[in-house]
Amino acid sequence: MSKLSKHNLDDPERAEKFCSRMAGTIRGLKSVLEKETALVRKHNLKEISQLQGDKTRLSQTFQSDIVLLRNEAMTLSRLTPVPLTRLRRDLEGLDQIIAENARSLEAELAVAESVTRRIAQKAAQMTAGPTTYGAGAAPVRVSAHAAAAIAFDSKI
Numbered sequence: 206m207s208k209l210s211k212h213n214l215d216d217p218e219r220a221e222k223f224c225s226r227m228a229g230t231i232r233g234l235k236s237v238l239e240k241e242t243a244l245v246r247k248h249n250l251k252e253i254s255q256l257q258g259d260k261t262r263l264s265q266t267f268q269s270d271i272v273l274l275r276n277e278a279m280t281l282s283r284l285t286p287v288p289l290t291r292l293r294r295d296l297e298g299l300d301q302i303i304a305e306n307a308r309s310l311e312a313e314l315a316v317a318e319s320v321t322r323r324i325a326q327k328a329a330q331m332t333a334g335p336t337t338y339g340a341g342a343a344p345v346r347v348s349a350h351a352a353a354a355i356a357f358d359s360k361i
Contacts, residue, residue, distance in 0.1 A: 233263050
């Protein structure tokens, strides 16, 4: 939760500090999301997981700040109109980065689902009985299926 409250945003200096701190949070969140998007495109799951702590911390700070910003919009617009205008611009940029990140994650999820489906189909084919029949509708003798490995790229 934000350390700033309604009481101390009535002061112009504190209101300006709030806007400055929130702008820093937005920049940090943008940076983490841009890194995550790039890593998703490279299929680098290990490094993506390392970003999650920062992403969570920044998201929580952002959420509490956005609530305070909405609650104190009138006071902030009166005390700090220029920093507030910059914050609005930063928020629009954040929206674009979030949308791009979501598209990348959706595309990666679609690829992962497709790969998983193909692996499952291949495994089912390997363990299934004969798919052809010989003379007199007797199943064709197929040697017992030996265990077979399924290989996949670990970066998927």
